[in-house]
Amino acid sequence: MPLINDYGAFLLSGLAVTLALAAVSGVLAFCLGLGLVLLRMTRIRILQGLVAAFVEFQRNVPPLVHIFLWYFGVSSALPQALQDLANANHGEFWFACLAIGLYYAAYVAEHIRSGMRSISGGQMEAARALGLSHAGAMRRVMLPQALRASIPPLTSEAVMLVKTTGLAMVLGVMELTYAVKDVASKSFRTFESYGIGTALYVAVALVLLYTGSRLGRRLRIKGR
Structure with missing residues (x-):
């Protein structure tokens, strides 16, 4: 296929940037989301309120607005020294990762929290009766089960996160969508260019879903 021969390497480099965006954003989203769940499970009302406010803010503002907020607003x-440092080290990439990661952290937190609520409260009581502290019971009993129960929705969010990375093109990040658009404009083969881009996104999504x-299945809690 002539298009692949001429622009294959460029499209693959765009795919690599997309995967890097997804990896950095995904790690940030998971770590922060897990931290939000643990804060929300405390009995400190102020922390619970702050976490709830953060989750609602992230979930009710479009991700593109978050990207603009971080890149044009927060930056x-x-x-000036930090701005110069960011400009010299692909700041558009890192601000996009930060915005997308924070956005999906809210969803990760809610999925893990739902998984936590699906576990019988009697297990916490049993763990405390065996001498575990509240933190110990959360870490050893409740949280592992919640994470296992959250695998299906977290997988779906991972697919959504990969697709959201396409928004980073508005900042000039040369990810897959940017590469496809550039190839289409240079080669005038719009259908083939976007067809290949679509196939690559579908391939990544299928790998994540699989x-x-x-x-x-491997970590499924027996009896569920």
Whole structure:
């Protein structure tokens, strides 16, 4: 296929940037989402309120607005030295990762929290009766089960996160969508260009869904 011969390497480099965006954003989303769940499970009302406010803010503002907020808003409020550092080190990539990661952290938190609520409260009581502290019971008993129960929705969010990385093109990040658009404009083969881009996104999504399905079956809690 002539288009692949001429622009295959460029499209693959765009795919690599997309996967890097997804990996960094996904790790941030999972770690922060897990932290939000643990804060929300405390009995400190102020922390619970702050976490709830953060989750609602992230979930009710479009991800593109979050990207603009961080890249054009927050970055301009930084000291000039930090702005220069960001500009010299692909700041558009890192601000996009931060915005997407924070956005999906809210969804990760809610999925893990739902998994936590699906576990019988009697297990916490039994763990405390065996001498575990509240934190110990959460870490050893409740949280592992909640994470296992959350694998299916977290897999779906991972697919959504990969698709959302396409928004980073508005900042000039040369990810897959940017590469496809550039190839289409240079080669004038619009259908083939976007067809290849679509196939690559579908391939990534299928790999994630397959991996999540295998992981879910392997770690499935017996009796569920």
